[in-house]
Structure formats: structure tokens, C-alpha cells
Amino acid sequence: MSKGKYDIKSFPGFRAITLLCLFILYAPLLVVTVYSFNDSQSLTVWEGLSWRWYADVFTGPESGKFKEAARNSFVIAIVAATTATIIATLAATAMVRGGKFKLRSISFGLISLPLMVPEIVTAVAVLIFFNSIGFERGLMTILISHIAFCIPFAYLPISARMQGIEDTYEQAAMDLYATKRQAFTKILLPLMMPGIISGFLLAFIVSLDDFIITNFVKGAGVETLPTAIFGSVKQGLKPNIMAISTMLLSVSVVMVTISYFVSKSDNTK
Amino acid sequence: MAAGAASGGSATTDTYAEAKTWLLMPAWVTIGIFVLAPVLMMLVYSFLTKEFRGGVIWEFSLSAYDQFFFDRGLFGDDPPKIEWTYIAIFWRSIWQAGAATLLSLVIGFPTAYFIATQPEKTRAMWVFLITIPYWVNLLIRTVSMKFLLRDQGPLNDFLLSIGIIDSPLHIVNTNFAVQLGLFYSYLPFMVLPIYAAVERYNFSLSEAAADLYATKWVTLRRILLPAVKPGVIAGCILVFVPSMGSFLAPDLLGGAKNFMIGSLIEEQFKGNAGNWPFGAAASMILLTMVLIILMIFARQQAKAEKGAS
Numbered sequence: 032m033s034k035g036k037y038d039i040k041s042f043p044g045f046r047a048i049t050l051l052c053l054f055i056l057y058a059p060l061l062v063v064t065v066y067s068f069n070d071s072q073s074l075t076v077w078e079g080l081s082w083r084w085y086a087d088v089f090t091g092p093e094s095g096k097f098k099e100a101a102r103n104s105f106v107i108a109i110v111a112a113t114t115a116t117i118i119a120t121l122a123a124t125a126m127v128r129g130g131k132f133k134l135r136s137i138s139f140g141l142i143s144l145p146l147m148v149p150e151i152v153t154a155v156a157v158l159i160f161f162n163s164i165g166f167e168r169g170l171m172t173i174l175i176s177h178i179a180f181c182i183p184f185a186y187l188p189i190s191a192r193m194q195g196i197e198d199t200y201e202q203a204a205m206d207l208y209a210t211k212r213q214a215f216t217k218i219l220l221p222l223m224m225p226g227i228i229s230g231f232l233l234a235f236i237v238s239l240d241d242f243i244i245t246n247f248v249k250g251a252g253v254e255t256l257p258t259a260i261f262g263s264v265k266q267g268l269k270p271n272i273m274a275i276s277t278m279l280l281s282v283s284v285v286m287v288t289i290s291y292f293v294s295k296s297d298n299t300k
Numbered sequence: 301m302a303a304g305a306a307s308g309g310s311a312t313t314d315t316y317a318e319a320k321t322w323l324l325m326p327a328w329v330t331i332g333i334f335v336l337a338p339v340l341m342m343l344v345y346s347f348l349t350k351e352f353r354g355g356v357i358w359e360f361s362l363s364a365y366d367q368f369f370f371d372r373g374l375f376g377d378d379p380p381k382i383e384w385t386y387i388a389i390f391w392r393s394i395w396q397a398g399a400a401t402l403l404s405l406v407i408g409f410p411t412a413y414f415i416a417t418q419p420e421k422t423r424a425m426w427v428f429l430i431t432i433p434y435w436v437n438l439l440i441r442t443v444s445m446k447f448l449l450r451d452q453g454p455l456n457d458f459l460l461s462i463g464i465i466d467s468p469l470h471i472v473n474t475n476f477a478v479q480l481g482l483f484y485s486y487l488p489f490m491v492l493p494i495y496a497a498v499e500r501y502n503f504s505l506s507e508a509a510a511d512l513y514a515t516k517w518v519t520l521r522r523i524l525l526p527a528v529k530p531g532v533i534a535g536c537i538l539v540f541v542p543s544m545g546s547f548l549a550p551d552l553l554g555g556a557k558n559f560m561i562g563s564l565i566e567e568q569f570k571g572n573a574g575n576w577p578f579g580a581a582a583s584m585i586l587l588t589m590v591l592i593i594l595m596i597f598a599r600q601q602a603k604a605e606k607g608a609s
Contacts, residue, residue, distance in 0.1 A: 039510045039519065040417045040503060048410040049426075055407070056433040056487065059444035062454050066447070075452045118326040125323035130314025138324055141331050149545035149590055151562045152342075153335060155583045158569060159345050159576070160338035162355065179334035182327060198313040211316065233435075240437040243547055247569060257439045264443055264552065273447070276440040287435040291428055 060280060067273035074268055084274035091271060093263070100259035104239055107174050107255065112235035115181035116189075119234075120227055122182075123190040124215070128198065145180040153180060154247035161248060168250025176248050177238045184237045185230035188294060192226025193219075225293050232290040236283050339587070346580035356576050364581035386564065386582070393560040396475065396550070397543035400482035401490075404539045407483075408490035409532070415491070416498035427495065434488040442548045445481050446472060449553075473555035481549030482539075489538035497531025498524075530604050537597050541590050561586055 066074065070081030088097055122142060126135065145153060157176045158168075166172060200222065201214040209217065220227075242257040249258060256279060263272050316323065346364050348356040366372075371383035415426040433441065448455050449471040456468040471477050501524060509519040525532075543549075547562030554560070561582065568579025 045410040045414040049414040052411040059448045063444040121323040122327035125320035128316045129320035130317040151545045152583045152587045156338035156342040160341050242439045280436045283436045
């Protein structure tokens with residue numbers, strides 16, 4: 032292929048815009064990370080590196096609130112992501128390995144419904160629903176709504192993976208007298224693992240990060256990390272919020288990175 | 301949504317065909333009960349009477365929609381005039397979302413194009429770099445943006461220290477800050493579908509145009525752009541739709557003057573001062589607008605696919 036001036040593919044400035052794009056995406060996150068290590072009461076003045084705001088998160092006056100919120104967030108994210116992943120795996124099996132059937136496109140529409148309805152509308156709807164059936168708001172209502180809207184996030188990588196696996200392995204197993212259940216648990220599931228893991232991790236992050244729906248259905252006195260952070264931010268930006276944010280964003284980045292490398296690894300070859 | 305449509309494709313085999321009902325049941329039940337039924341319930345609520353301490357009285361009423369569109373004076377007995385307050389909030393949301401979409405397109409298209417024309421090995425890494433920030437908590441990203449843009453924030457410090465400006469720029473609490481926040485929230489949604497479209501594009505078409513003495517830019521505009529249009533439209537919708545109903549960016553970066561639909565809805569369900577039927581009605585109007593946009597989009601995509609085959 033021709034290079035340089037005569038390369039019809041390259042346009043002047045596009046590389047610069049791409050780098051600008053990455054800069055815009057990362058600059059705010061880097062700035063917050065750097066300032067979370069600032070040894071100063073004030074947000075503006077730089078007074079050198081320190082861990083004091085991280086210590087403040089764990090031992091400071093607000094530490095009790097944050098610990099409780101972190102526990103709620105992680106428990107909900109683990110349970111919601113696990114449940115959503117199981118539901119999504121079963122659904123993907125039917126959608127990808129279930130032949131053609133009448134309700135197929137309706138099922139797909141239903142599974143992707145939480146992606147199509149604006150989040151604030153889902154939040155209102157779920158609040159109204161729990162209220163009208165007299166279900167008291169609290170951890171349980173958060174958990175249930177998280178399970179429901181995490182399903183499509185778990186479903187997409189799982190079904191994409193399953194579409195990439197030929198069914199010859201399962202057929203071979205069944206020719207050798209394996210039952211369908213055995214073919215599923217012993218052959219398909221292990222092959223599906225990268226898809227399932229990345230589906231789980233995405234669902235986990237989505238649940239951990241959710242603010243809008245949680246804020247609507249949480250009920251008084253129950254906080255998750257995002258709602259606790261939002262409450263603090265509303266009273267003004269403080270350095271300990273920078274520290275918490277940095278920790279939470281590290282969790283997300285680590286998880287997405289794992290998900291990326293797991294889904295790239297291909298154990299079918 | 302665009303990614304979803306792709307995996308809605310045909311089934312690979314029918315190995316587990318007879319178990320499909322049982323396999324799908326948990327998904328049907330969970331989403332049916334906890335997403336679909338609530339949306340229908342919300343529709344019902346939007347036609348009920350408001351209860352004064354939050355909640356509803358089970359009595360049919362059109363007053364929520366009436367309040368949205370008409371002004372009947374303080375005591376409700378004046379001849380109805382059009383009520384512009386809420387229409388203006390919706391209009392502002394559309395405008396803000398549109399501006400954010402345009403901003404994303406201007407930055408996102410060259411980025412997507414650049415990534416798609418990189419050697420195959422490095423493409424995945426570029427895409428990964430673009431998507432990482434999306435997975436960071438939206439609240440944290442918005443707070444970070446606010447921190448960066450503040451009057452005494454690092455951006456102003458930097459610009460002051462190199463002498464470009466004499467006094468800090470007031471960015472926070474302006475329309476522009478909200479647009480920037482929305483742009484920052486959803487930029488990857490613009491890049492990914494355009495990237496996918498450009499990656500599929502057959503560059504020998506551009507080469508043919510170049511052989512016929514078309515300049516690069518003419519080739520881009522007349523040959524490439526029509527070919528990748530579905531990806532561009534998908535990107536615009538994926539940015540526009542969530543921007544319109546967003547809550548965090550207008551709330552944290554916009555301040556009280558830059559109210560958008562999300563904040564209007566949220567206010568109706570907060571504490572005792574809210575008006576649930578009105579909030580439900582505003583949500584229904586937002587949902588209807590979004591569904592109409594998605595339907596037009598789906599029909600156009602279907603048409604484009606028909607044209608292609």
C-alpha cells in the first residue's frame with residue numbers, strides 16, 4: 032500500500048484529533064487521581080504527595096458511612112451480577128442453540144428492553160411498581176432492579192461468544208452417548224467460560240456504578256457508594272471524595288482490563 | 301442497541317430447542333415483571349390523580365398531561381393557554397443533546413476513522429483505550445469533569461499560568477459545561493459504530509475514485525461517507541438518546557438555570573413536594589420520543605440493508 036502523501040486512507044489531522052480525543056477522555060480522570068494524593072485541605076493548592084485522604088476515607092469522620100455504602104455496593108453487585116449472568120447464560124443458550132422459534136425476536140426485544148428505555152424512565156417505572164405493590168424500599172428493591180437491568184449487559188458478550196462456538200463438540204459428545212445436560216455442562220459451558228466471565232464482569236461494573244435507578248429505589252437511609260458520593264458532592268467537592276473516586280475508578284479499570292484479556296483468549300482453538 | 305441488533309442474528313443450531321422455554325423463562329419473568337410491567341404501571345400512574353404527600357389517588361385524571369401542556373392560571377379556571385415552562389425544558393434537553401451529539405461527531409468521526417485505518421493488530425488496543433473511560437462510574441466522570449473545569453480548577457490554573465487568560469473562565473454552570481459533560485459521558489458510543497462501519501468499508505472504492513482524479517476530501521465526502529452513513533446515524537442516536545434523559549451532567553455541571561428533563565422528572569419523586577402522576581407523564585413523553593426515534597432508525601436501517609442486498 033502506498034504511504035505518505037499519496038496514501039488515500041490517511042487524512043491530515045485525524046491522528047491529532049484521535050490523540051485529542053484520548054486526552055479529553057483521560058485528562059479528568061488523571062487530574063482527579065493526581066489530586067487525590069494532594070496533602071492539602073484545599074482542592075486548589077498543591078502541597079505535595081500524601082496518603083492522608085485515603086486514610087481519611089477509612090478512618091475519618093465519614094468512614095462509617097462510606098464503609099457501609101461500600102459493603103452494600105459490593106454485596107449488591109456480586110449477587111446481581113451472578114444472578115444476571117446465570118439468567119443471561121440460560122437465555123443465550125435458548126436464543127443461539129434453540130433453533131428458529133416464534134417468540135425469538137420478541138424474547139430478544141424483551142432482553143434488550145433495559146438498554147432501550149432511558150435509565151431515568153426505568154428508575155421512575157421501578158419506583159412506581161414497588162410502591163404500588165407495597166414493597167418497602169431498601170436493599171432488596173435495589174438488588175431486584177439491578178438484576179433486571181444487568182441482564183442485557185451480561186447477555187451480549189455471552190451470546191456473542193456462543194455464536195462463535197460450533198456445535199460439533201456437543202454433537203460429538205452426544206454421539207458418544209452423553210446426554211444433552213452433559214453436553215451442556217461438560218462441553219458448552221467450559222467453552223463458554225471467557226464469554227461468561229466477561230459478561231459477569233460487565234454486569235458487575237454496571238451494577239457497582241449505577242446511580243440513577245439506585246437513587247430512586249433505595250429508600251431512606253440506605254446508601255450505595257455512588258449515592259453516598261453524590262450526597263457528599265452536593266455539599267461541595269472535598270479531597271476525600273477524590274480518594275474514593277480514584278479507588279472506585281481503579282476497580283472499574285482493572286475489571287474491564289481483565290474482561291478484555293479474558294474475552295480475547297480463545298480456548299476453542 | 302446497535303451492538304444488540306447484531307447479536308439478534310440467526311440461531312446457530314437447534315441442539316437445545318425443546319428446552320428453550322425453560323431456558324428463557326427466568327429472563328422473561330425477571331425483565332417482564334421488573335422492567336416491562338413497571339413501564340406499563342407508569343403509564344397507568346400518569347393518568348391518576350396526585351396525592352399531596354407524594355403518591356397517587358386511584359382516580360382517573362388527565363391533569364398530569366394537562367399541567368404539562370396548558371396553563372390554566374393559579375386557580376385552574378382561566379381559559380387554557382399553552383404552558384411553555386415544561387415544553388421549554390424538553391426543548392432545551394433536545395438542544396443540549398443535539399449539541400453534545402454534534403460535538404461527539406466532530407471529534408468521534410476522525411477518531412473512529414483513524415482507528416479503523418490502523419494496522420489490524422493495533423486496532424483492538426485503540427478501541428480498548430477509547431472504551432475504558434466509559435466503564436468508569438458516570439458519576440465519578442462527571443465529578444472529575446467538574447473538578448477540572450471549576451473556576452479554581454486545574455484547567456483554569458493552567459491557562460492562567462501560561463498567560464492565555466487573565467481571569468478564570470467560568471465554564472461550570474453554563475450550557476457549554478453540560479454539553480461537554482454529555483459529550484464526555486457518551487463519546488465512545490459515537491466512536492464504536494462509526495469504527496465498525498469504516499472497518500467494513502472496501503477501500504478499493506476510494507482507490508477507484510482516486511484513479512479518476514477525485515481528491516482525497518471529495519472521495520471522503522462522496523464515496524466513503526454515504527457508505528458508512530448507517531454507522532454515523534447509529535452513533536448519533538446512541539449519543540443523543542441517553543443525553544436527552546441524562547440527569548447527572550445537567551445536575552452537577554449545569555446548575556439550576558440549565559434544567560433538563562432528567563432533573564424535572566427526578567424532582568417529582570423527591571420527598572413530599574413531588575407530583576407522581578406529573579413525573580410519570582413527563583417520563584412517558586420522554587419514552588415516547590425515544591421510541592419514535594428508535595423506530596425511525598430501525599426502519600431506515602432495514603431499508604439500507606434491503607438496498608445493500
